[in-house]
Structures are given as structure tokens and as C-alpha cells.
Amino acid sequence: MFLSCVKRTGEFFGAGHIVDVLRGSNSQKILKFGHEELTTYGIGSAYSARQWRHIARQLIQKSLLLYNYEHGSLKLTPKAWEVMRGKEAFLGRMEGAKKDHGAVLSHLYQCLWENHPLRQNDFLMNSSLTEDQRQSVLSSFARLGTERLRPVFEDLNGTIPYEELKLLRLHHLCRDQ
Numbered sequence: 615m616f617l618s619c620v621k622r623t624g625e626f627f628g629a630g631h632i633v634d635v636l637r638g639s640n641s642q643k644i645l646k647f648g649h650e651e652l653t654t655y656g657i658g659s660a661y662s663a664r665q666w667r668h669i670a671r672q673l674i675q676k677s678l679l680l681y682n683y684e685h686g687s688l689k690l691t692p693k694a695w696e697v698m699r700g701k702e703a704f705l706g707r708m709e710g711a712k713k714d715h716g717a718v719l720s721h722l723y724q725c726l727w728e729n730h731p732l733r734q735n736d737f738l739m740n741s742s743l744t745e746d747q748r749q750s751v752l753s754s755f756a757r758l759g760t761e762r763l764r765p766v767f768e769d770l771n772g773t774i775p776y777e778e779l780k781l782l783r784l785h786h787l788c789r790d791q
Contacts (some may be wrong), residue, residue, distance in 0.1 A: 619654040
């Protein structure tokens with residue numbers, strides 16, 4: 615949604631304006647530029663401005679958006695176009711919605727279990743673990759299996775959060791497709 619809104623506003627505006635469009639604001643600036651007519655207008659009203667700004671920071675951090683310091687505008691990168699075309703994925707973490715993120719990971723696991731293919735490279739980019747930690751987790755999955763997370767959690771002495779285990783389990787299973 616965020617990337618699409620940046621595109622539809624012409625890549626001339628900053629994160630604050632994009633957030634206002636997504637949340638359906640009736641500010642003078644939105645009305646002046648006719649952004650209330652965009653298909654992305656108001657489609658993100660379920661999330662707070664703070665949550666959208668958090669997503670914007672992640673998109674910049676993951677090199678999907680470039681921030682122009684001179685003009686304060688956001689520009690799409692070639693990587694963003696790949697995401698918008700469905701060739702790459704971005705699994706951002708919406709601030710204050712960690713339980714929802716865990717549910718999404720559980721649903722993705724269920725999809726894999728039902729033999730629906732997923733691309734493995736989409737998961738590691740969302741992990742906050744070091745390479746050594748990732749290798750330890752993957753090694754545990756190789757030894758203990760992927761059906762249950764608790765044995766892996768215990769094998770790693772409880773040092774890796776379940777959300778990270780879910781991400782790496784998906785990566786491990788995609789690798790074996």
C-alpha cells in the first residue's frame with residue numbers, strides 16, 4: 615500500500631503526506647493536489663500514523679525507498695518496483711502488531727504444509743538474528759525437525775524468540791521445496 619501510494623502521488627512527497635493519504639486525511643494539501651481521488655486514499659485507515667511511519671522507515675532501511683534530503687520526498691527504487699510487480703516480497707513489521715505478524719507466519723507455515731510454494735529469500739530479510747544465530751537455528755531444525763518449535767527453542771536454551779524461529783522454519787522449509 616505504502617509503495618503504491620508513493621507512486622500514485624508522483625514521488626514528490628514525504629512520508630507524512632503519504633501517511634495522510636493512506637489514512638484518509640482531509641488536509642488542505644491533500645485536497646490541493648487531488649489526492650483524495652487516488653485509489654490509495656483512505657485504504658490504510660486501520661493503522662495509526664505512527665505505525666505507517668514505522669513502515670516508511672523499514673522501506674527506507676530495506677532500500678525500497680530513497681529519501682531525498684533536499685526536498686523531503688520519497689522515491690521508489692528498482693527493488694520497490696520488483697515488490698510492486700510481485701517478483702519480490704516485503705514483510706514489514708507493523709509496530710504494535712506483533713501478534714498479527716506471528717499469525718501471518720503461522721498461516722504461511724500452513725500454506726507450505728499444504729504444498730503451496732513460497733520463495734525462501736523473502737524470509738531472511740526480515741530476521742534480526744546474526745548469521746551465526748541463524749545457522750544455529752537452521753542446524754537445530756535439521757536435527758530436530760520443523761513440526762514443533764518448542765524442541766528447537768529449548769535446544770537453543772530459549773535464546774531465540776519464537777517469531778524468529780517461525781521465520782527461519784519457513785526459510786528452512788522453502789529451501790527443501
